[in-house]
Amino acid sequence: MRLSGRLVAWCVALSVLLVGTVVASAMLGPVRIDPVTVSKAVLNLTGVVAYDVPSAHQTIVADVRLPRIALAAVVGFALAAAGTVMQGFFRNPLADPSIIGVSTGAAAGAVAAIAFPTVVPFSSVHVPAFIGAVGTAFLVYAIATEGGRTPVATLLLAGVAIQAFLGALISYMLVHSGENLREAVVWMMGHLHRSSWSDVTFALPVTILGVSVLCAYTREMNVLLLGEEDAHHLGVDVERTKLLLLAVASIVTAAGVAVAGVIGFVGLIVPHILRLIVGPDHRILLPTSALAGASFLVAADTIARLDSLAFPFGLEVGTPIVPVGIVTAVLGAPFFLYLLTKREVHEL
Numbered sequence: 001m002r003l004s005g006r007l008v009a010w011c012v013a014l015s016v017l018l019v020g021t022v023v024a025s026a027m028l029g030p031v032r033i034d035p036v037t038v039s040k041a042v043l044n045l046t047g048v049v050a051y052d053v054p055s056a057h058q059t060i061v062a063d064v065r066l067p068r069i070a071l072a073a074v075v076g077f078a079l080a081a082a083g084t085v086m087q088g089f090f091r092n093p094l095a096d097p098s099i100i101g102v103s104t105g106a107a108a109g110a111v112a113a114i115a116f117p118t119v120v121p122f123s124s125v126h127v128p129a130f131i132g133a134v135g136t137a138f139l140v141y142a143i144a145t146e147g148g149r150t151p152v153a154t155l156l157l158a159g160v161a162i163q164a165f166l167g168a169l170i171s172y173m174l175v176h177s178g179e180n181l182r183e184a185v186v187w188m189m190g191h192l193h194r195s196s197w198s199d200v201t202f203a204l205p206v207t208i209l210g211v212s213v214l215c216a217y218t219r220e221m222n223v224l225l226l227g228e229e230d231a232h233h234l235g236v237d238v239e240r241t242k243l244l245l246l247a248v249a250s251i252v253t254a255a256g257v258a259v260a261g262v263i264g265f266v267g268l269i270v271p272h273i274l275r276l277i278v279g280p281d282h283r284i285l286l287p288t289s290a291l292a293g294a295s296f297l298v299a300a301d302t303i304a305r306l307d308s309l310a311f312p313f314g315l316e317v318g319t320p321i322v323p324v325g326i327v328t329a330v331l332g333a334p335f336f337l338y339l340l341t342k343r344e345v346h347e348l
Contacts, residue, residue: 007284014291021295025069025302026061033057068195072301073294076266078207078256080293083267084286085214085249088221090152096268097253100159104166105136106257107188111170114184115177126202126258133254136162141246150242190263190325192301199259210252211290218282263325265332266293300327
């Protein structure tokens with residue numbers, strides 16, 4: 001099958017999976033809603049039709065679950081796409097979107113806004129988190145760049161150093177956060193329980209634009225896998241391409257982390273699994289990983305808000321006590337360990 005045919009086939013299959021996951025997520029929760037009622041509630045949002053749906057069910061679907069599901073899909077899409085780029089950029093399947101400190105930078109900005117609301121002049125956590133994420137990425141790049149070149153190893157080491165510094169700063173702010181400690185900790189665990197359409201509006205344009213740019217550079221990503229010297233001989237402006245890929249992937253990651261907190265393993269596990277299934281060609285791998293990431297995070301968040309997770313601990317029904325970042329770690333870590341034991345993790 002030709003490349004375009006394979007790409008279309010995989011994207012259609014994963015889009016169907018995403019739709020199915022979204023419908024299942026809209027049905028499940030403390031209040032179970034049948035698929036017909038869910039469909040009617042969604043169609044009522046268009047304003048074209050007006051089905052008779054119980055007001056409680058209409059509110060649950062339209063105002064509570066759909067924004068959360070939409071945000072989960074957008075964030076999963078962003079993190080998986082960025083993770084695919086980072087793994088190709090560093091030629092390492094263990095790389096993820098936070099490898100150069102983007103997530104830690106976002107956490108520093110968010111914790112500062114939560115712990116010291118009178119000092120940080122923003123009404124929303126999104127903006128300082130986004131600024132912290134993007135600022136950290138460009139700081140790491142500036143530190144690692146010398147003489148117009150940015151060695152990947154130096155970039156990685158600079159990221160580790162900056163993450164360590166920001167981690168200490170975050171710990172200091174948490175100690176002095178007072179009554180805001182719980183909110184800051186929950187944010188850092190990754191959360192979607194207070195999602196709104198404004199969150200989706202914040203993240204969606206950046207994600208769509210950023211991933212579209214990354215898809216336009218999939219050929220260059222494939223060539224960079226051969227090594228920087230070979231890529232240069234094949235006509236790729238290596239340093240310019242590296243800067244663009246790093247910048248756009250960091251911005252896409254920042255958009256997702258800013259609205260949902262630090263959610264791990266989506267950008268690590270999903271691209272790795274898709275690479276085993278569809279192959280290493282980024283022209284197919286990038287869009288399929290993004291779609292699979294959206295489905296994965298929607299499914300993980302559905303698990304996170306099921307009351308059955310709270311019952312063993314005697315927690316109240318309906319309490320949004322399990323951040324989705326915990327679920328992704330619980331699902332992702334064992335699977336990745338399984339891949340390691342089967343020696344399915346290889347250098348790119």
